[in-house]
Amino acid sequence: MTATFAKAIQDLGLHLVTIVEHQPRAGQPNRLEQIRDALNVSSADRWRSDETQITYDNPNNPFSGLQFGLLWNSDRVTVDPDDNQLLTDLRQPRNEDGSLTHRRLRAPWLIPVQTGDLSFDLMVLHLKSGGGFPQADEVEAIESFIRVRQSLPSPRHLIVCGDWNIRPDRSAQRGRLRRMMVPFGNEHLMTVLTVEVIPPSLEEWSDLSPIEFGSATAATIPFTHYNANSIDTLLDHFAISASLSEVFDHPIQVVLADDSTDLRPGIRIATPLVSEEEFHTLTDHLPVVLILRTNDVGDVDNDAEPALVIVAAMPNPPGNDVEFEQVHLRNNSTTTIVLTDWRIGDATGTHFWILDTDDGSAGPGEVVIVVRRSRNMFLNNKGGDTIVLIDPSNQTIDEKGYTNDALSGRLFRFD
Known part of the structure; x- marks a missing residue:
């Protein structure tokens, strides 16, 4: 399972990942560390992890320990775990003297992040399940915290x-989503992207009947929003401050490593590459992906050659092309690169050719x-082609092309 999640992180080109409830039972292997280690097999130990655990409700219940997990690519993101x-002050509800009346709130985790x-x-939440008590108190406390903080100059x-x-198909919970937008005068300090940018919008949800298993409304919601085996896929949300x-943008124009541009969703609920039935055996939540524009900090040598480059190709080898077409790669770095x-x-x-362990590694x-x-x-073999090299974090590293016809056994050299 952890290898599956690691592969999804690489395929989506993510640099910062939060995971909720990755360690539901005491005594199990640390799944967060397993995912990190799986990522580092091909990433030269660039990935780091941090986690926290909060005891709530019944401490004797094996599901009563809450975990927040964080994974980040240290080449792209800076996080200081210290x-x-x-945010324990946000635990609710409380008496007039400020003491907790219940243990049910999961305290939010606040993480300072630098990227470019x-x-x-980054505030990571896990609010009360089912929309019941004390979720309304949780939302009120978080709304107040954000209003004070984000209304500063x-x-x-x-x-x-x-x-x-928080389910957008339930009237009371739609009200809580509106509170998480944090009204301030005639403005909102936060944008809840999952119901303001991704359809159905919050207003459109108001016109839909509640989602129930087998209902007509359930059939109208795509897999990216709704898993027929679990309604939990409606419950994960992303909000960004107005200052961001x-x-x-949605979509957002990104500049790739070869200076070409591409349009990608600014916010999306990723569609798994496995069947809905298989996905449910892994998790009942779908990953929500956010892309923001950032610029690198510091001097960049735009003429520096990448660590791994395409130096030659044989499109039309003697024998069966399907088996024996070749691309030659050179490692320009001083360390071994696992392919x-x-x-x-x-x-x-x-x-694509997705490289695996049989492709080995390239020494310095x-x-x-x-x-x-x-x-x-x-x-x-006719009219030429373009060959693109993409690293495990989904970055285009090198691109070479040929324009002539590929005669049998001809090797095109690019350096």
Whole structure:
């Protein structure tokens, strides 16, 4: 299971990941560390992790320990675990003297993050399940906290995510989502992207009957919003502060490593690449993905050659093209590069050789030959083609092309 999640993180090109309830039972292996270690197999130990645990409700219940987990690519994101804090003052409800009356609230986790030239605080939530007591008190406390903080003259950016347990198909809970927008005068200090940008909007949800298993309304909600085996996929939300409007667009235009541009969703609920039935055996929540524009900090040598580059290709080898087409890669770095989860694609952007353990690794200065082995990307023998090298974090690292016809056995050299 952990390898499946690690692969999803790589395929989605994520740099910062929050996980809620990754360790539901005492005595089980640490799943967060397993996912981190799986990511680092092909990422030169770039991935880091941190986690916290809060006891709530009945401490003797094996499900009563709450975990928040955090994974980040240290080449892209800076997180100092010593600066993370549990917002225990937001635990609710309380007596007039300020003491807790119940243990049911899960304290939010606040994490300062730096990525490129963008700094923000990430608040991870896990509100009371089922919308029952004391969820309304939780929302009120969080709304007040955000209003005070984000109404300051120069507020720090804020992103709120996690398992809110707030269903947009229920009237009372739609009211709580509106509170999480944090009204302030004629404005809102937060945008709840999952019901303001991703359809159905909050207003459209008002016109839909509540989701029930087998209902007509359930049939209208796509898999990306609703799992027929569990309604929990309606409960995970993302909100960003109004101050982040300059770095969020939907869709967002991104600049790739080769200086080309691409349009991608600014916010989306990722569709699993497995069947709904299989996905339910892994989790009853779908990943929500947010993309923000950031700029690198510091001097960048735009002429520096990537660590791994395409140096040659044989599109039309002697024998069976499907098995023996070749792409030659050279490691320009001083460390060994494991090729697992790198991809070699073409100009379509939809067909790839996904490299695996059989493709091995490239030592410092070494040129390795990757053969097709029946993978579904093919190199054109007529009219030329483009070859693209993509790293495990979904970044385009190198791109080479040829324009002449590929005669049998001809090797195109690019350096």
